[in-house]
Amino acid sequence: MTPAPGGVPGRADRHHRRRTRPPAALALPAVLAAVFLAVPLAGVLAHTPWPDLAGQLSSPAVAQALGLSLLVSGWALLVSLAVGVPLAWLLARVDFPGKALVRALVLLPMVLPPTVAGTALLRGFGRNGLLGGPLEALGVTLPFSTAGAVVAAVFVAMPFLVISLEGALNGIHPRYEEAAATMGATLPQTLRYVTLPMVMPSLASGAALCWARALGEFGATITFAGNLPGVTQTLPLQVYLLLQRDPSAATSVSLLLLVVAAAVLVALRGRWLGHAR
Amino acid sequence: MVLPAPSAARPRARLATALRAFPVLLSALSVLLVSLLVSACGGGALAGPAGGERTTVTVLAASSLTDVLTEAGGVYEEEHPDVRLRFSFAGSQELAAQVRQGMPADLIVTADTVTMDALRDVTGPATVVAHNRLAIATAPGNPLGVDSLDDLARADVKVVLADSEVPAGRYGQSLLERRGVTVRPVSREPSVRAVLSKVELGEADAGLVYVTDAAAAGDAVHTVPLPDERGAAVRYPAAPLRDAPHPEEAEDVIAWLGSEPARRILRDAGFSLP
Incomplete structure (x- = not known):
């Protein structure tokens, strides 16, 4: 999961490895793995109702869910940036007691089943959850609201940002920041003019992954935020419900999400797809 | 305050070496995996x-x-x-x-x-x-005093319904339409059991479920029976x-x-x- 920080040490090595002929014992399972990953995607492409595609994707219901998905994932990204960037910096630069625990907390949502995340969110932020009372006193009720969908998306997506950024921060030597400090730069100035520019590529890729994960969030959303068109029914929820009534429309919307996900990967090609074009 | 910069590249390199050293083990492992998958999908292995x-x-x-x-x-x-x-x-x-x-x-x-x-x-x-028949499920003790379908239209009552894709949602919708009650649900859940659990958890104040669901939940919910109506049978x-x-x-x-x-x-x- 950690993106190659700086990417430099392994690079020469990688060129060497690419020229090596793979042994059959590795090639066979490797091809199997690649085919296994490709078949479902090919299935979506093969069953996409191309003539009806435009009509299905421009239907008011899909447009509404798409708009909501963009709104929710956009907010999730903003919130993740606002609190996730400082968290990544803290994890990379500051030694504090319980750091391992905090890092585990960050990693946990990445491996947690999303429905478990949804149940946990209900128990934490629901009306009868740990913080439900205080939140209600402030006039905030998260379940069944768009804000709740954002909370669910942040919970599952922010780790992707934090982990990639922390990896990148670990990859740059603190001497740059120390040099800036010796020249009189304050900490915020150092971050603004030295650290952030150096990790910008990783920050961008972490943000893109975070956004894509938020866009695709399903389990925690339907469990915690419910399903109401225009309020919490995002595209993945719509795909799930459409599949029961209109499988061909569900396939069209799936294709849309697939294209968005592929676009994110292409945008990140330098970092995640190696040099291969 | 500034310091640790462990090289994340080192564990990766070690892993890569290990993987290259054991191609046989690796392929044996994947063969095992595939055969497990195949036998599981064959249905025989699941017979118990x-x-x-x-x-x-x-x-x-x-x-x-x-x-x-x-x-x-x-x-x-x-x-x-x-x-x-x-x-x-x-x-x-x-x-x-x-x-x-x-x-x-x-x-x-x-x-x-x-x-x-x-x-x-x-x-x-x-x-x-x-x-089966529909009923209203509320929190134990019915704190908001939801006594009839009309109460589901109240602004202070958070109502969850089943999505109209599932039967409970369709039955509920046609019942509400016949009675001329307009409900603005906070969520349309993907199954009637999901409606029940939202009421049980206290996230929703009321939900339209089957009487049998409400009965199965026992003391966790209060059941408001709905009067019999011809043609409304589930x-x-x-x-x-x-x-x-x-x-x-x-x-x-x-x-x-x-x-x-x-x-x-x-x-x-x-x-x-x-």
């Missing part, structure tokens, strides 16, 4: 530890039947030691979608005739095995699938659901009988 003698009959059933059919299934297995029932509970629409995608199963029990009718070309003749048709691996057993299970032991279990759970 009890051995090859027992026939496993797969029953797709509406989620509102979760408790009652699990109980009835135990009794059926006692009476038929050579048969094992395997249940898959979900919203009726979802089950129908699974059947249309070719899921291997023997019979299906849906919570409405509309869903079953749509499956006519892939099922045998359907038999109605139980009836029907559960059961039908064998045309491609059932065990068509005879499927017919037998459906016939058994109309027998006295099954009827008693259904009645005890709050279902009415055809």
Whole structure:
């Protein structure tokens, strides 16, 4: 999961490895793995109702869910940036007691089943959850609201940002920041003019992954935020419900999400797809 | 305050070396994995530890039947030691979608005739095995005083309904329409059981569920019965699938659901009988 920080040490090595002929014992399972990953995607492409595609994707219901998905994932990204960037910096630069625990907390949502995340969110932020009372006193009720969908998306997506950024921060030597400090730069100035520019590529890729994960969030959303068109029914929820009534429309919307996900990967090609074009 | 810069590249390099050193192990592992997968998908491995003698009959059933059919299934297995029932509970629409995608199963029990009718070309003749009714579920003690359908329209009552894709949602919608009640639900849940759990958790103040769901929840919810109405009955048709691996057993299970032991279990759970 950690993106190659700086990417430099392994690079020469990688060129060497690419020229090596793979042994059959590795090639066979490797091809199997690649085919296994490709078949479902090919299935979506093969069953996409191309003539009806435009009509299905421009239907008011899909447009509404798409708009909501963009709104929710956009907010999730903003919130993740606002609190996730400082968290990544803290994890990379500051030694504090319980750091391992905090890092585990960050990693946990990445491996947690999303429905478990949804149940946990209900128990934490629901009306009868740990913080439900205080939140209600402030006039905030998260379940069944768009804000709740954002909370669910942040919970599952922010780790992707934090982990990639922390990896990148670990990859740059603190001497740059120390040099800036010796020249009189304050900490915020150092971050603004030295650290952030150096990790910008990783920050961008972490943000893109975070956004894509938020866009695709399903389990925690339907469990915690419910399903109401225009309020919490995002595209993945719509795909799930459409599949029961209109499988061909569900396939069209799936294709849309697939294209968005592929676009994110292409945008990140330098970092995640190696040099291969 | 500034310092640790461990090289993340080192563990990666070590891992890569390890992987290159053990290609044989790696491929053996994947062969094992694939064979496991294949045997699992073949169905034989899932027939259960009890051995090859027992026939496993797969029953797709509406989620509102979760408790009652699990109980009835135990009794059926006692009476038929050579048969094992395997249940898959979900919203009726979802089950129908699974059947249309070719899921291997023997019979299906849906919570409405509309869903079953749509499956006519892939099922045998359907038999109605139980009836049900809608009720309002609220928090224990009914703190908001929800006493009738009209109260569901109140602005201070957070209502969850089942999505109109699933039978409970359709029944609920037509009931509300007939009574001229306009409800603005906070969520349309993907199954009637999800509606119940949102009320049980206290996230919603009220939900439209089946009386049997409310009864199954016991003290966790308060049930507001709705007056009887003609034409509002919820029907559960059961039908064998045309491609059932065990068509005879499927017919037998459906016939058994109309027998006295099954009827008693259904009645005890709050279902009415055809």
